Amino acid sequence: MHYHSEALIRDLSAKAQSFRIQVLKMIFSVQTGHLGGAFSASEILTCLFFHHMKIDPQKPEWPERDRLLFSKGHACAMLYTAMANRGYFPVEELMTFRTFNSRLQGHPDRLKLPGIEMPAGPLGHGIAVGAGMALAARLGTGKPSSASAPSAQASKSRIYVIIGDGETNAGVIWEGAMTAAKYRLGNLTVILDYNGIQQTGATADVMPTEPIADKWQAFGWHVQEVDGHNVGEILNALDRADEVHARPSIIIARTTKGKGVSFMEYDHRWHGMAPNQKQYDQALNELEEGLKLWQN
């Protein structure tokens, strides 16, 4: 576990909040996109891209990089925003989101935008695909044989997967969970953006997921629970997950859908709705006020 200074935590928290403002502008401009689930994932993405992951935006194909699979692809406006600010592509390009000829497709396209590790949109893929990448990292690039154990050539790269809670309705999530546990994929960390809301209502009503921590424990995973908007807690949990061997890890991040905008929080209608001018003005005002808390 590493020490995380207050300055670091304030900086990452401010970034996460400023990314909400950028996402709001993108989605207001094009009048299409998913705000609620983007706002809930902001701190998680910021911690991974700006502190925790071993990456080089100038070399998105670097074989030894850590990999992020953003399984809840509909919230990709936040993924794009984090990537642009990290240096994967120009920040100005964010405003092309969901427009014709843009590399920023409605859902992520790995062939159009360097740094995207897998296409996402149809929900449920992240853990099983991540398990495949974790197995590949374990094999490394060498030729395994009885003379050289595969572990001797294993890559140090780690696989991170962000999933939504509505997404855990999908069966393939649990197929992937069993596979990762069977193969003891200690190099796989899943962060569950547990915002409690999905497209048509509360997760507890649509398809109850509790007791969520018990489920993952029963599947053989190392389980942590954090406040998904508390940067310090997220960073500590990511460090702890890296230290777990022979088991995949999940960090259940308790989040708020629509975080930071009073009339969007906890309201499932903001899953996939774009704001009008009045709503935009109020949301922008609230987010900017929130940002000041971290800047002072």
Added chain:
Amino acid sequence: MAELVSMRKAYGEALVQLGERYPEVVALSADVSNSDFSYMFQEKYPERFYNVGIAEQALVDVAAGLAYSGKIPFANTFAFLFATRALEMVRTHLCYGRANVKLMGAYAGISDSFDGPTHHSISDIAIMRSLPNMTIVVPSDAVAVARLLPQVAEWCGPVYFRMNRNEVPTLFDEHYAPQIGKAVVVRPGKDVTLIACGLMLSRSLEAAAILEKHGLDARVVEMHTIKPIDQDAIELAARETGALVTVEEHTILGGLGAAVCEVVAERYPVPVRRVGLPDCFAETGPYDKILERYGMSVEHIVSAARAAVEMKR
């Protein structure tokens, strides 16, 4: 009668050879490795073999993850499961994401005959053919499996490789040198062309011998690659023989027959008759009996050829 050789055993042996040649080749199975014969790879390279359990969606997704990280995964399960249960995974990652996964469709067509229509794979070619970036290869015998599989490994992009469960007649010898995307003229002829894939190639050759007795000189073309299909070979057959019959162990909707009709309609319209399963499910029973009852006997091919020739006039 030609010697009968197991296609899946030839597959297992060819896969082991690929494992020796390419360190990046890995294999996966959804707990049917003793059916699909990927167990042979598992015995030789256990550290590069993964059994994901009875979970075909995870099978394809885990394979996609391995491919995104530079491996060449050979995913194994029953053909119909790739085309139906795991289809969204195939579309999203292999086709849209260009994950370099090779799908090894076992027990294709009617070949798992006694397990019945739940296990028959009659729509897989049609489904896979509709997906952008997918390549479809259907070997006709054990020699074709051994010759084509290394090309599948080297092919840039996803491939659906469709194999038969049973022992099938050996048609080819050491001179057989197929290339993905290129049709093979197995028998020359000028009156009609039989275009076949898989087990139905051997039946088409039998039909051609019978047609000869009726005074019809039938060309037989092996279309081992259904996509991208060899349009030039189809047009040439249409121009030179004036009538075509497609022969496949698959529904007549959307498969080889449809692919040939599309080319003929646009490039050189001539009569085409399609031999295959009519638009229905078959039933449990002996393989040969099902093929006979459901429109895929040698006699059906002969009749179709005569009808196609008749339509020329």
